[in-house]
Amino acid sequence: MLKKNDEIALNIDSCTALGSGVGKYKGMTVFAANTAPGDHVLLHIIKAKPNYAVGKVVKVIHPSKMRITPACNVFEKCGGCAFGHLNYKDELQIKYTQVKDNFNRLGGLDIIPQPIIPSVSENRYRNKAQFPVSTDKFGLAEIGFFAPHSHRVVDCADCLLQPEDFKKITDIFRNWIRIFKIPAYDERSRKGILRHIYLRKAVSTGEIMVCAVINGNSLPYSDELVFELTDAMPSIKSIILNINKKDTNVVLGDKCITLYGKDYITDILCGLKFNISPLSFYQVNHDTAEILYKKAAEYADLKGDETLLDLYCGTGTIGLTMANKAKSLIGVEIIPQAVENANRNAELNGVKNARFICADAAKAAEMLESEGVRPDVIVVDPPRKGCDESLIGTIAKMNPERIVYVSCDSATLARDCKRLKEYGYEVKEATPVDMFPRAPHCETVAVLSKIHN
Numbered sequence: 001m002l003k004k005n006d007e008i009a010l011n012i013d014s015c016t017a018l019g020s021g022v023g024k025y026k027g028m029t030v031f032a033a034n035t036a037p038g039d040h041v042l043l044h045i046i047k048a049k050p051n052y053a054v055g056k057v058v059k060v061i062h063p064s065k066m067r068i069t070p071a072c073n074v075f076e077k078c079g080g081c082a083f084g085h086l087n088y089k090d091e092l093q094i095k096y097t098q099v100k101d102n103f104n105r106l107g108g109l110d111i112i113p114q115p116i117i118p119s120v121s122e123n124r125y126r127n128k129a130q131f132p133v134s135t136d137k138f139g140l141a142e143i144g145f146f147a148p149h150s151h152r153v154v155d156c157a158d159c160l161l162q163p164e165d166f167k168k169i170t171d172i173f174r175n176w177i178r179i180f181k182i183p184a185y186d187e188r189s190r191k192g193i194l195r196h197i198y199l200r201k202a203v204s205t206g207e208i209m210v211c212a213v214i215n216g217n218s219l220p221y222s223d224e225l226v227f228e229l230t231d232a233m234p235s236i237k238s239i240i241l242n243i244n245k246k247d248t249n250v251v252l253g254d255k256c257i258t259l260y261g262k263d264y265i266t267d268i269l270c271g272l273k274f275n276i277s278p279l280s281f282y283q284v285n286h287d288t289a290e291i292l293y294k295k296a297a298e299y300a301d302l303k304g305d306e307t308l309l310d311l312y313c314g315t316g317t318i319g320l321t322m323a324n325k326a327k328s329l330i331g332v333e334i335i336p337q338a339v340e341n342a343n344r345n346a347e348l349n350g351v352k353n354a355r356f357i358c359a360d361a362a363k364a365a366e367m368l369e370s371e372g373v374r375p376d377v378i379v380v381d382p383p384r385k386g387c388d389e390s391l392i393g394t395i396a397k398m399n400p401e402r403i404v405y406v407s408c409d410s411a412t413l414a415r416d417c418k419r420l421k422e423y424g425y426e427v428k429e430a431t432p433v434d435m436f437p438r439a440p441h442c443e444t445v446a447v448l449s450k451i452h453n
């Protein structure tokens with residue numbers, strides 16, 4: 001039996017869905033972050049429970065062949081890059097195996113996914129960042145990321161997953177915070193003003209959105225901030241205050257005030273223009289999203305006379321990139337700003353056969369079903385928790401020929417495919433697409449067809 005503060009040598013033989021290494025010690029499962037399958041490590045046990053333990057690496061006795069030296073100097077403190085110490089090829093293999101295992105174990109489905117499609121780039125692929133802000137006792141800004149399992153900010157001058165422009169912007173914020181003594185928000189006292197700096201870049205057009213998330217209704221010295229930002233970087237087209245006065249871990253509040261420029265930025269994806277507002281979802285890996293959408297379109301296999309239903313449609317991206325091959329498109333999305341974007345995006349691209357509904361996907365589907373809408377193809381792209389159970393039933397009632405399921409969590413994808421199988425839908429093909437190098441998550445797109453007996 002392991003106890004806290006024990007030191008043990010351990011072989012790491014697999015890793016969890018969150019990227020932590022796993023080994024067995026006298027039959028007990030031991031987890032250790034920043035280890036790799038194939039490592040032999042010396043661990044200090046920091047947590048011991050009856051059925052598992054967690055260890056911290058004291059020393060790597062024998063490194064796994066998968067290891068590389070992390071490119072980032074805050075790798076261990078930050079915890080954002082679960083796979084920062086692995087070869088990208090091995091990372092892809094681990095992600096592939098996880099998707100396959102989830103289909104097999106959680107879905108009870110005997111599926112061999114297609115080879116995983118790698119990200120177009122391993123570094124600087126993200127177009128969005130949310131940096132928490134704190135100030136140290138000298139009033140100097142710490143802008144970076146929360147340390148794992150904590151809300152302590154790890155200062156990070158330049159995250160290698162993000163555009164270099166973002167460093168320039170956070171540097172301007174640092175200076176401005178120091179000069180004007182802007183207090184960062186303190187979660188314990190709930191005092192202070194600046195909570196997060198939220199940045200987005202439309203990589204095709206170069207347009208940048210800067211959003212300051214604040215605990216208040218206005219930001220002191222905001223004119224000076226706007227001047228500094230726009231003077232240094234003409235590509236900043238939108239500066240926004242987001243009001244979040246709640247005692248919550250959720251980064252963004254509901255209300256936005258535009259300080260400068262437009263209240264959105266415009267990107268080009270799959271040849272179409274998309275306006276994106278701060279509260280709207282947008283794929284973080286632009287170049288790989290194009291590959292994902294192409295695969296989704298191939299799976300949708302539209303001929304031109306179909307009704308297409310795009311559930312969880314965000315700003316309409318997936319549906320709009322397919323609309324020219326369908327008779328009509330209906331999109332459903334719960335965030336009002338995203339629906340506004342979707343309607344405008346249809347207009348921007350001259351798409352006349354689309355309409356968008358602002359509602360919960362399960363409720364909207366039920367309503368459409370009762371109105372007699374019978375889509376030929378349904379695309380779903382839910383958040384990590386997957387589709388509501390009731391939505392699966394409603395989709396089956398609508399009786400589409402094909403369902404294209406885009407998922408950022410293969411565990412809930414597998415669960416939903418299992419449920420859909422009970423309604424007579426079979427997974428024909430699935431392709432993992434790595435949209436998030438270094439992070440433990442992996443996107444998967446699957447196509448399910450109706451079984452005709």
Ligand code: SAH
Pocket residue numbers: 280281282283311312313314315316317318332333334335338359360361362381382383
């Ligand atoms: N398909 C889009 C968005 C995918 S992200 C794209 O590729 O860009 C998932 C989307 O589902 C988000 O826009 C989120 O706001 C939305 N969403 C979350 N819960 C929802 C619900 N219950 N009903 C409808 N949409 C929901």
